[in-house]
Amino acid sequence: MQNSLSHLAYLTLEHAIVTLALQPGAMVTEKDLIDLAGHGRTPVREAIQKLAWQGLIVVKPRVGLQVAEIKPTDHENVMQVRRELEPLAAALAADFSTIEQRSELCKCAEAMEKCAVSGDLAAFFAADKAFDELLEEACPNSFITSALGPVQTHSRRLWSASAKPDRMDQSILLHVEVMRAIEQGRPADAGQSMTRLIDYLSGHK
Numbered sequence: 001m002q003n004s005l006s007h008l009a010y011l012t013l014e015h016a017i018v019t020l021a022l023q024p025g026a027m028v029t030e031k032d033l034i035d036l037a038g039h040g041r042t043p044v045r046e047a048i049q050k051l052a053w054q055g056l057i058v059v060k061p062r063v064g065l066q067v068a069e070i071k072p073t074d075h076e077n078v079m080q081v082r083r084e085l086e087p088l089a090a091a092l093a094a095d096f097s098t099i100e101q102r103s104e105l106c107k108c109a110e111a112m113e114k115c116a117v118s119g120d121l122a123a124f125f126a127a128d129k130a131f132d133e134l135l136e137e138a139c140p141n142s143f144i145t146s147a148l149g150p151v152q153t154h155s156r157r158l159w160s161a162s163a164k165p166d167r168m169d170q171s172i173l174l175h176v177e178v179m180r181a182i183e184q185g186r187p188a189d190a191g192q193s194m195t196r197l198i199d200y201l202s203g204h205k
Helices: 006-018 030-037 040-054 074-098 099-120 121-138 142-161 165-183 187-202
Strands: 057-060 064-067
Touching: 006 030, 006 040, 006 121, 006 142, 030 040, 040 057, 074 121, 074 142, 074 165, 074 187, 099 121, 099 165, 121 142, 121 165, 165 187
Parallel strands: none
Antiparallel strands: 057 064
16 A cells, blocks of 8 residues: 555545545645645645545635535536446456455455444545555556546545435445455456445435
């Protein structure tokens, strides 16, 4: 897993945006984000660049930085991409993941299952992000993962905006099914499980 200062800054800021600690449409300064991330100017600037590329932060020259608004069409557009690409990514990951990656997937599944007991939504989002990054590492097709990265993050933010505790259990169950199929090297099951997960998420705005 990546552990550079810029990546750690990115994870902190992405989490704040996804969990709506940074509200959609809010204006923020670079100093605000440096304070929030707890890292220096260079790592945070690199994190801002990635967030801007993902469409989560809008850089407005001579004005500042704005957390991207949530648009009415975002959910449908995001799920359209995920529905086409993510089952394929999961199947490829099941074929090509390393022993180390499968071990990390097992830990990620366990962390997510704990969230079903605790009801900790923030921890669920952290585990979901970890799963996305493991999927990116394990899938050998970088074109697929480059397309998926931004929409997975937007999907988490959209889910957070309407999340209810009673929706966590089914989502966790479906996520864990995908992780177990990848971990156990079952490509067909991984793809099918991911399709079921996407279908569930598509029906819950």
